[in-house]
Amino acid sequence: MTWDAFRRGAAGAAQGEEELRMLWRRFKDHDDPQAKERLVLTYAPLVKFVAGRMNSQLPSHVEETDLISYGLMGLIGAVERFDPERQIKFETYALPRIKGSIIDELRSLDWVPRSVRARSREIERKAAQLEHKLQRAPTEEELAEALGMTLDDFRAAITQISNSSIVALDETWSVSSGGEPLSLIDTIADTGSHRPDLQMEITELRDTLADAIARLPEREKIVIALYYYDHLTLREIGEVLGVTESRISQLHTKAILRLKGRLQGDGEVDRG
Template sequence: METHLKEIELRELWRRYKEDGDEQARERLVLAYSPLVKYVAGRMASGLPAHVEEADLISYGLLGLISAIERYEPEREIKFETFAITRIKGSIIDELRSLDWVPRSVRARAREIERVNAKLENELQRPPTDQEMADALGMTVEEFQESLLQISNSSIVALDELWTVSDASGDQVSLLDTLQDPSAVDPAQEMDTTEMKDRLAEAIARLPEREKLVIALYYYENLTLREIGEVLGVTESRVSQLHTKAVLRLKSRLQGEGDDGE
């Protein structure tokens, strides 16, 4: 009953803001949906260095929420939560990028791992092992795994950023969100996104089993890295390595295919 009343109240706030331009209604919408910002910031904070404050991420995300409220069209068949989460994430990522706090050496190492992974996978016709990756990079397995942790701890390595498409308003929508909610993309974009979805799904299917499981639990079941560690019986840092490795594999695969003009 209480949920139903809340839905009626929210509908009325949307009407007052969109039809009457009521600024007080807009402020109440920001307040009502602010838990979304805390949720997104909390998930992103778990994969970032300790010096990045969750409170800062929340303030960056609020800008995305306000923008989402201003641009949302209630008559379109898209849930506001889906519409807003993408923009909250985007706002946080944009702000972190503008601060440029990711060390250049870490960025270079991530690109090198992507390049070597693509080369080995092409030669071997299967995902390379840690030992094969380490040998090709001229380092020990321990050094390779430490590199994965450094990349994980100091950059936003996320499946959300692999592919983005433009929706009807010209905003960028993450492909992952379109997999979870097909209504997140305008029908005019459907042909392009279908092809990209197929490529992403195929790339995920070709991952080693443990990496595939980490991707499924993190992005589709919304488990934290710590919770995934409990499921798999490994440490959180090991899950972080698996996640980073999986995303770098997917990036090298998808970008490599794009470069070939496929």
């Protein structure tokens, strides 16, 4: 790239940012509906991104177009509530709200059988109990035996839970001393926050989560790191580890169930 081309690209980016600032001022100061519409259209790719990531974890009968429709409601709400004066990027503010809007709509449809949810909670509890007893993460065989299942039945249950999971890290992982639910999303820094007590609890949750991840079996730890920190898809992780996407999905689900059981177990101990 020549220096002139670089300067033109930089000038174009600066011009685009200035146009965005003008749109935000028109909408927030004058409630301009056209400015609002243009802002929604500008940030619409965020909805496509979130819907695409979530769709890869959902059953095949869930259409991505439906997820996009649910996510757009979250985007519109984020545009309406966002304060451009705060020192936070709109993308950071909007992503969890788009994701939350999709999750809320999916849950309202109640498409996950109660038996699957009950089995998921049972595995979470049993994994936490065994880890406390053994002082290490239990193996598949140990978990299956404790649950009174064959190894094949246990793996089939994990696959079923995996196919019905909706972004498990968005769910409540702990409860603050004030009774407020805390999820992993709450660990995203908010420079406009003025709640030092809640920030301390979020920091404690982050530390507890890091400790729980460190205690996972090695392959599950790798899957969590590659998926949530390096943002690889399940298929890409399978290629890295040399196993099928289905096997990676099982490892991911087992890791999430272990982590939830561990963190919720800690919360019960703390509240006792």
